[in-house]
Amino acid sequence: MISGAERINRINPFYVMELLARARELERQGRHVVHMEIGEPDFPTPQRVINAGMKAIRSGDVKYTPAMGLPELRSAIAAWYRKRYDVALSSDRIVVTPGASGALLLALGALVNPGDEIMLGDPAYPCNRNFVCLFDGDPKLVPVDATTDFQLSCQLIQRNWTEKTCGALIASPSNPTGTQIAPTELKAIVRWIDARSGFLLSDEIYHGLEYDERAVSALEMTDNVFVINSFSKYFGMTGWRIGWLVVPDDWIERIEKLAQNIFIAAPTHSQYAAVAAFDPETEKETEERRCEFRRRRDYLHGQLLRLGFRIPSRPRGAFYIYADCSRFSRDSSRFATELLEEAAVAVTPGKDFGINAAEHYLRFAYTTSIENLKEGVRRLEKFLDSRSRLSVDGAAD
């Protein structure tokens, strides 16, 4: 028997995958399932992006690009920072990566020594802490709640920072809560970590999908930060597997060396396609989608509150609502399973995002049409009704 690496035992699978598999099974049996578990936009890739991708393939000349990415794409990303955030950024600091996954891999591979403690909020996107485990670091999960909008605050970071802590990972807008870090808080975090020579990794993959106020980039506050972004969400390019990483000036060489070795380069046609993501016509399309996501957020947020879910922090971005279902169940995983089996509505249980009160929470993704959401809400209401009747009946026994 080959024994293998111990880190494997510290990495969790996505529990929602079982649920998704069961949902697909129900669909094969002919049932219509309302999917509110999927963290992927339902819109197709914008047409100009598709056209650019097709053009890049047509000739068959699909060769490796430089490890850091196509120069024109790196420039286009730099221009986007200038336009959107008023941040002047040398394109040398931008690395094109195979999805945000590739960016996390590069950044954490370059930053984390075995045994290093890296701070993250709980709940948070599970891959982020699993990447820390991949490099034998120690993810230090700090429970966050509505008092800090489910985000790490400067105070929480200060309180939990130890001698072994090397850095912190933040995400705004956040998966699963959709909350954002306020600019003043972000500035305080940047300063505090910088003074300790720690690193800050800012996951900004949901930037662009903000519905109340603009999400600020950590790059507006400092050059000494690692920023992760992706074409998957706002630009609708999940399956293309393309994202980017911005690194501090003095990290460019080390990161390039690592990129050469661990992925050679991001997919070539995806890179050509991504250049068209910054086309003004594409921007119109992505902005329309953002408005549609906001309508969905408004609708679903209102309906979940009406049905009796508690939503302690306002979801301002991404496409998720993290709702407390403890009024209905003390076990959100069981609740999610029953909801799927009885009402054919799929949602993600809290335990996919951490251990902090996870059994009270469900993540609803509004990555489906308003009609589907309405149907989901209708089914959910009926499901809750039948449960409350059951418990009344049970009480009468």
Added chain:
Amino acid sequence: MISGAERINRINPFYVMELLARARELERQGRHVVHMEIGEPDFPTPQRVINAGMKAIRSGDVKYTPAMGLPELRSAIAAWYRKRYDVALSSDRIVVTPGASGALLLALGALVNPGDEIMLGDPAYPCNRNFVCLFDGDPKLVPVDATTDFQLSCQLIQRNWTEKTCGALIASPSNPTGTQIAPTELKAIVRWIDARSGFLLSDEIYHGLEYDERAVSALEMTDNVFVINSFSKYFGMTGWRIGWLVVPDDWIERIEKLAQNIFIAAPTHSQYAAVAAFDPETEKETEERRCEFRRRRDYLHGQLLRLGFRIPSRPRGAFYIYADCSRFSRDSSRFATELLEEAAVAVTPGKDFGINAAEHYLRFAYTTSIENLKEGVRRLEKFLDSRSRLSVDGAAD
């Protein structure tokens, strides 16, 4: 200052990149460069593969696939093993990855603990040992030479295996030497490592590009092996970033968990495109290319011998010749630089592949047309002539 991970210091950049950058600069200045440094086929992607890729993009429905890959692609790969190697393989054991890089990442992430010793031959493809460093393992470089065809032999593995050794990484056909492991030797290696509960990782990314005899897969000998393959080389799909990993039965679950976390899935359109790589019409095309590569091998091999290079082991596959230039220079890196500057011929110095006699060797890649190779040989001959005249003149001084 952020200190970062120590592993970064153990990972080398590709030295050839500097040379390639200089070659591009010469080209911008108007000089014609003969490229024999590039490890990438010069042929375009086969037409049916392109068509399938375009079809997958056209609708814009480019969503994530399952982490382990499209079921139809996994089945097609399994069928290829049946047809080509007479190996019956459940498609459950096949993981589709973002290039062979993704496969190495998965396999070594799952297998290597910090401090574990992993055995590799020297010279060998540098990324492989750098992946071991990425997981804080200790690459144990065993010098190999013509006595074992520049491959690890069972005897070498036995002699160098210590208590800290956990596994070995072999590659056949090999980069940079093009040599293959003989089936009897491979069988002995498999048995010996298996008896010690070590792991064997077999890099088979140049399979299909064999010119003398068929390369055997480690899967013909055992199920207890990790096999890495890629669509990049034989199937001409470098920029598409798609490969695969075959794992033992009892590793499927762990590898799936890791794949979900570290890359979500391989690029979707590349996966659809890759299905067409197994089309009989595509096979005709790739077979024709194989014959063309053989013609180039035969030509370049003969010419390098004629010019006085020593080629201690016959290059049987891939598209490389590892030639000893010590008759002309004691510093192959300097030789490569001078050859580029004076004769506009680009080759890769041995130091990109290890430290074992690296200063005596150059890697010639025949990834360019016979005409270009002829021009390269003509320039190389002139370059050598002028050097020998210089040294005679020098001796006369």
